[in-house]
Amino acid sequence: MVSPLGIGLEASWKALCAGTNAIDWITIFDASSFPTRIAAEVRDFDFDKLLEGENSYVGLGRNSQFALIASQEAVKDAGLVDGNYDPEKTGVYLGAGEGTMDFKSFFNVLFDSSPDNHVDMQKFFDGFVHSLDKMKELQQEPNIPAAHIAIRYNARGINCNTLTACAASSQATGEAMEIIRHGDADVMIAGGTHSMIHPFGIMGFNLLTAITTRNDPPDKAMRPFDLKRDGFVLGEGSSILILEELEHAKARGARIYAELIGYGSTADAYRATDSHPEGRGAIATVRRALADAQVAPEEIDYINAHGTSTVINDKVETLAVKEIFGDHAWKVPMSSIKSMLGHLIAAAGATELIVCIKAINDGIIPPTINYEYEDPECDLDYVPNVARKKQVNVVMSNSFGFGGQNVALIVRRYPWQT
Amino acid sequence: VDDSKLEMDKIDHTQFGTSLGTGLINSEVEELRSSIRAAASNGGFDIKKYGSEGISHLYPLWLLKYLPNMPACHISIFFDAQGPSNSITTGDTASIQAIGEGFRVILRKDADIMITGGAGSKINPLAYVQYYLLGKLVTEDGDSKTVYKVFDRDRKGVIVGEGSGILVLEELESAKARGARIHAELVGFGGAFDAYSVVGVHPEGRGIRDAMGHALEDASLSPGDIDLVIAHGLGTKDSDVAECKALKTVFGENGVPVTALKPMLGYATSPCGAFEAITGILAMNHNRIPPLINLDEVDSDCSGVNFVTKPTEVADIRHVLINAFGFGGQAASMIFRKYEE
Numbered sequence: 135m136v137s138p139l140g141i142g143l144e145a146s147w148k149a150l151c152a153g154t155n156a157i158d159w160i161t162i163f164d165a166s167s168f169p170t171r172i173a174a175e176v177r178d179f180d181f182d183k184l185l186e187g188e189n190s191y192v193g194l195g196r197n198s199q200f201a202l203i204a205s206q207e208a209v210k211d212a213g214l215v216d217g218n219y220d221p222e223k224t225g226v227y228l229g230a231g232e233g234t235m236d237f238k239s240f241f242n243v244l245f246d247s248s249p250d251n252h253v254d255m256q257k258f259f260d261g262f263v264h265s266l267d268k269m270k271e272l273q274q275e276p277n278i279p280a281a282h283i284a285i286r287y288n289a290r291g292i293n294c295n296t297l298t299a300c301a302a303s304s305q306a307t308g309e310a311m312e313i314i315r316h317g318d319a320d321v322m323i324a325g326g327t328h329s330m331i332h333p334f335g336i337m338g339f340n341l342l343t344a345i346t347t348r349n350d351p352p353d354k355a356m357r358p359f360d361l362k363r364d365g366f367v368l369g370e371g372s373s374i375l376i377l378e379e380l381e382h383a384k385a386r387g388a389r390i391y392a393e394l395i396g397y398g399s400t401a402d403a404y405r406a407t408d409s410h411p412e413g414r415g416a417i418a419t420v421r422r423a424l425a426d427a428q429v430a431p432e433e434i435d436y437i438n439a440h441g442t443s444t445v446i447n448d449k450v451e452t453l454a455v456k457e458i459f460g461d462h463a464w465k466v467p468m469s470s471i472k473s474m475l476g477h478l479i480a481a482a483g484a485t486e487l488i489v490c491i492k493a494i495n496d497g498i499i500p501p502t503i504n505y506e507y508e509d510p511e512c513d514l515d516y517v518p519n520v521a522r523k524k525q526v527n528v529v530m531s532n533s534f535g536f537g538g539q540n541v542a543l544i545v546r547r548y549p550w551q552t
Numbered sequence: 553v554d555d556s557k558l559e560m561d562k563i564d565h566t567q568f569g570t571s572l573g574t575g576l577i578n579s580e581v582e583e584l585r586s587s588i589r590a591a592a593s594n595g596g597f598d599i600k601k602y603g604s605e606g607i608s609h610l611y612p613l614w615l616l617k618y619l620p621n622m623p624a625c626h627i628s629i630f631f632d633a634q635g636p637s638n639s640i641t642t643g644d645t646a647s648i649q650a651i652g653e654g655f656r657v658i659l660r661k662d663a664d665i666m667i668t669g670g671a672g673s674k675i676n677p678l679a680y681v682q683y684y685l686l687g688k689l690v691t692e693d694g695d696s697k698t699v700y701k702v703f704d705r706d707r708k709g710v711i712v713g714e715g716s717g718i719l720v721l722e723e724l725e726s727a728k729a730r731g732a733r734i735h736a737e738l739v740g741f742g743g744a745f746d747a748y749s750v751v752g753v754h755p756e757g758r759g760i761r762d763a764m765g766h767a768l769e770d771a772s773l774s775p776g777d778i779d780l781v782i783a784h785g786l787g788t789k790d791s792d793v794a795e796c797k798a799l800k801t802v803f804g805e806n807g808v809p810v811t812a813l814k815p816m817l818g819y820a821t822s823p824c825g826a827f828e829a830i831t832g833i834l835a836m837n838h839n840r841i842p843p844l845i846n847l848d849e850v851d852s853d854c855s856g857v858n859f860v861t862k863p864t865e866v867a868d869i870r871h872v873l874i875n876a877f878g879f880g881g882q883a884a885s886m887i888f889r890k891y892e893e
Contacts, residue, residue, distance in 0.1 A: 163599065164600060164603075166603070167602075168607075169607065222744070226745070235579070240600070240678075242596075244588050245591070245597035248585045249589075252585070253581050253582055253585050253677075255677060258581065259677070259680075259684075262681040268682075268686055269681040269751075271685060272686065272750065272751065275576055275879065275880065276575070277641060277642040277643050277645075277879075277882060278750055278880055280880070280882075282745055282750065284881065285750065285881065288747050289747065290744055290745050290747045290758070291743070292745070292761070293642070293745035293880075293881065294649055294743065294882070295641050296640055297574075297620045297639055298621045298638060299639070305638060313656075315660075316656060316659075316660070318743070333603070334798060338618075339612070339615065340611070341611070341612045341614055342613070342616070353643075365716065372685065391601030399636040400634055400635060401569065401570065401633060401634050401808065402634070403631075403634045404629065405629040406613075406625050406629070407613070407616070418566060422662070443689070489751075498681050519833075520576065537619060537622060538625055538629070538637070539624075539637050539638070
């Protein structure tokens with residue numbers, strides 16, 4: 135994991151359990167005059183130092199760098215080495231976002247080539263050809279992080295990337311599991327990577343009024359389920375999981391963190407920007423995941439919420455959980471780690487799934503921080519402000535993307551006896 | 553959807569999904585011009601001024617236009633398709649992977665009907681600069697109808713296309729039960745990766761070779777069962793040579809008839825696989841092979857492949873195989889069977 139709270143899973147996890155807030159003033163570009171000036175940045179990230187072995191990479195975007203370091207940690211931790219996996223039966227499925235544009239060149243060239251009321255295409259072309267770097271341009275394609283990972287580990291099985299906004303890396307992980315179930319792969323490197331902390335990301339989400347403009351103090355801005363919530367804060371990073379067919383993992387004596395047992399995917403089919411007001415898609419997704427996992431709603435011990443801190447998401451997510459879980463809704467803890475990490479967009483879901491697995495392994499539920507004012511419409515147990523010690527065995531992670539894609543994933547303690 | 557004659561009041565909308573191949577949508581420079589000019593300070597661009605002034609020159613839903621999941625989102629809203637929805641963004645391979653995933657979603661009973669395919673356009677100034685920098689584009693003047701050549705000794709580069717191709721996939725029994733007109737049966741899908749370089753293609757075409765092998769295995773067919781291949785046929789040296797080597801490895805020298813569509817339709821990236829899949833199905837149903845145009849002299853490194861360069865009528869095409877692979881190294885292959893009751 136490469137997150138705003140640390141480079142590496144243990145560092146990020148410890149900080150999450152301590153209720154640490156990664157949100158601060160933006161330093162990646164000069165955002166001092168933008169409506170939103172805060173984000174959760176991955177700081178002190180030195181790719182060249184972190185990368186082990188050969189470094190022949192040229193023009194890598196931030197998202198590919200994050201993905202290479204996160205997958206390096208995951209592959210090592212899984213004990214995958216030459217000879218204990220079949221390259222042709224090893225694939226990659228990421229929910230990786232588009233790479234960051236070369237904004238400096240883009241702004242200057244477009245500015246210089248449009249002094250009158252139109253873009254002078256000859257000037258634009260000449261300006262770009264001289265200022266853009268072809269490798270940096272290529273790296274913006276969203277399939278490139280998955281390609282880098284697969285080249286590095288000689289993963290010659292199916293290689294895919296989805297970009298279903300905030301649901302992307304959850305969907306990638308779910309589909310990667312389905313590829314293993316179908317028998318097309320033994321091992322899938324799955325997860326996501328993204329950074330939208332750039333001028334267009336901030337401006338675009340400002341225009342949609344999805345991110346908060348409550349800049350000061352930065353650490354109070356993101357407040358999922360709180361009455362005074364008014365939008366999210368952008369984060370960035372990458373989370374990668376190694377999914378492996380159970381018998382294959384056992385045969386090579388792998389350390390198994392948990393079992394992925396349920397996946398559900400649906401569309402709201404309602405609006406491009408808003409969730410369905412009654413949570414139709416969210417409810418259907420969770421029910422699909424529960425049916426896939428063959429577990430009853432009461433067996434879920436912890437829900438890692440999508441919890442984006444927007445007025446509508448947190449209200450609808452709460453409504454959906456009540457509809458599905460009935461009385462159990464008030465008994466099952468549900469927290470949003472976005473309160474600490476910001477919203478990693480395409481990379482959010484995989485980050486949250488890893489946190490679910492750590493909660494099972496360590497018996498700790500990370501909190502929803504900045505929870506101060508109770509919203510009568512959000513009255514569940516959001517694990518306010520302080521992490522909680524609790525043994526949890528079956529855990530669900532929700533992801534609801536802009537555009538209406540909904541994904542739910544369920545993981546269970548391993549080994550498990552019913 | 554019209555052609556599929558789906559009756560919207562009779563289908564289960566929760567078992568009706570979307571799986572599209574889309575891609576990075578380049579910023580439209582005309583649209584951004586005024587916001588960027590609003591950031592003028594001392595004759596140059598000033599990010600500080602952009603932050604405060606630029607936003608008022610853009611419309612509220614501006615960001616949405618650039619999200620690759622929006623085509624699938626709009627389709628799901630338009631048809632009230634509440635089942636699984638995915639948007640796969642693997643460049644030239646995207647729509648074949650999306651159709652393949654839609655196929656798998658139906659196989660595992662997560663949906664009865666899937667709207668699949670792809671959409672995209674790279675006819676955009678910024679995309680053109682990027683392709684130019686990568687040395688992909690045709691740059692010399694000539695007859696635009698004949699200049700895009702693939703597998704040809706005198707290839708000049710690619711010409712960009714755009715569009716959308718959509719297929720409605722339906723579980724066979726569900727389609728039969730409602731008396732649907734069945735155009736073809738999707739019988740095999742395979743994906744692979746060439747693990748070579750993000751900018752080049754493995755010289756032996758390892759990725760697409762493996763994808764064809766997986767698709768044949770998935771369909772329980774042998775190479776001899778395939779009657780037509782619609783090649784990726786990109787028209788760059790490394791891609792053409794790699795694909796021909798892969799075709800010869802799988803089908804032998806001068807084996808299966810091979811055609812390619814890009815010289816006619818242009819290089820449309822994310823939707824190109826959907827164009828090719830639909831064309832392959834039409835070729836089967838009409839027993840006609842659309843020609844590989846502009847192929848005047850086969851590149852000697854591409855010899856030994858049975859290219860179909862003229863419109864050709866054949867007795868029967870029972871199985872057609874579609875190839876897609878591209879930048880990055882993703883590869884996918886898909887097999888359709890003529891549907892006979």
